[in-house]
Amino acid sequence: MAYRYKRDNPKSKRNLVIAFFVIIVLIALFVAVVAGFFGSNYVVQKSLEDPDVVLHMAVSGGDMIVTVYDGRRVDELRMLVLEIEGVSLPTSMSMMPAPQMGTGEVCFSNTCMGVTGVRKVGVRGIFTDGSSSLLKLSTIKFT
CATH class of the missing domain: 2.60.40.10 (Immunoglobulins)
Known part of the structure; x- marks a missing residue:
């Protein structure tokens, strides 16, 4: 029985890892922008709210x-x-x-x-x- 070994291309693996990290960074950036928008909206609403006295x-x-x-x-x-x-x-x-x-x-x-x-x-x-x-x-x- 003979096994055929497929030669992996290290350049394609490197590109796949880089693409994975780029996607993770983009998702984190999107979450930070959305959280910043809603957080700033909350701060603005609280500052415009009338104080107790x-x-x-x-x-x-x-x-x-x-x-x-x-x-x-x-x-x-x-x-x-x-x-x-x-x-x-x-x-x-x-x-x-x-x-x-x-x-x-x-x-x-x-x-x-x-x-x-x-x-x-x-x-x-x-x-x-x-x-x-x-x-x-x-x-x-x-x-």
Whole structure:
């Protein structure tokens, strides 16, 4: 019994391997482009979405004044909680009811007395469903 050996052409094998890797790279590139498109669409939609509550913080003397402007959940906002990095505030000073009309000013009296240096100041909102969310985080220099 005799076997016939077919001589393989190394050039055709090399071309086949190169074609296989080119196809894999093209598929990966296509998947990356599609994922990038849908990912960027998600980011754009999230950035255009209304925030829960839009507010501004300002220091006036020893008081912190929080002005509530607008937002998607401003009608559900019940309480505002002020947090200053490195400062332990009693609940009576750090927790105030939200404005009655949904928008307006809330004054946290004497919360900044004796605070010096650069601190992170956060305002957390408590909503009607009991959930709590950080509404604003700013770095403020106290003198």
